[in-house]
Amino acid sequence: MGPARQAGGFGCKMEGGPLSSKALGINLTPRDIPYASILHRPESEPLRSDPRTAFSMEEEATLLLWCWPELLGWANDLVWLFSPVVGKTWPGDLWGIDEGGNLVLVETKRATRPDDPMRDFVGYLSERPVRGLNPLFSFELVSARWERRLAQELSFIKRSLASPVDRRWWNDTHPGVVPYSSKRFAARKWPNAYLDIVAPKLSDHSYEALVRSRLASRNWASGPVHYVGLFGVPESGSPRLSSSGRANLDLLMNEVGISNVHLRAIAANAAEGGQIQLTAWIPGFNDA
Secondary structure, three states: OOOOOOOOOOOOOOOOEEEOOOOOOOOEOOOOOOOOOOOOOOOOHHHHOOOOOOOHHHHHHHHHHHHHHHHOOOOOOOEEEEEEOOOOOOOOOOEEEEEEOEEEEEEEEOOOOOOOOOOHHHHHOOOOOOOOOOOOHHHHHHHHHHHHHHHHHHHHHHHHHOOOOHHHHHHOOOOOOOOOHHHHHHHHOOHHHHHHHHHHHHOOOHHHHHHHHHHHHHOOOOOOOEEEEEEEOOOOOOEEEEHHHHHHHHHHHHHOOOHHEEEEEEEEEEEHEEEEEEEEEEEOOOOO
């Protein structure tokens, strides 16, 4: 069952139908979530003229979640912490914490072919020396990484505001909380999204205060961790699980519980006026 999308406007209802796989015994019925179709005019001419390039790299979908966390359709208010670079040390492409103290880890994949967004999560959890003990999910480690990366991000923002026209220096490795792999490709491709939406959020003292409060209030000994597989869907693509994706989805649900594993999709389509329309939904994999 494909996603039902309403063209244009706000308050669109995005549905992916029930997520189910008879082979794995999965049967989840998503809630109706008030997603919004968000129109944004990026500076990049190739993106504006050809929406098929909107998710040429995974980091773009991750950056858009920094702009609009509501695209994830999360039940509780969600604030992002950092985007780990590629590697197994910190699984996932984006870490956040919601108002209930739940950690939310997002792994992003481009929906240009069947893929496995759960592979890194399963791999990391299988390496734990003792079941239920995960050294990464500690107040000290998460807080230290967030504080270090936030300081680097704020330094980058300060320099960006000091030279708003000349951005040639962006084309380098600048660690921070937002995706910074491939020399900050996502921020360079969506400069308005970064400078007009993400940077002001991170520079506001209320962001730092909110994160500190949530990190301090979380039950680190037994608090839930949620794992989200996110597909960035270009105009010609569709979210599909590979055979290993189906297998790892099942393994992860058995490991952490079916209620702690989620799938989401964000699509970019051409809209009037040379703009890009972003829509989000819970994908169904009945026919994948």
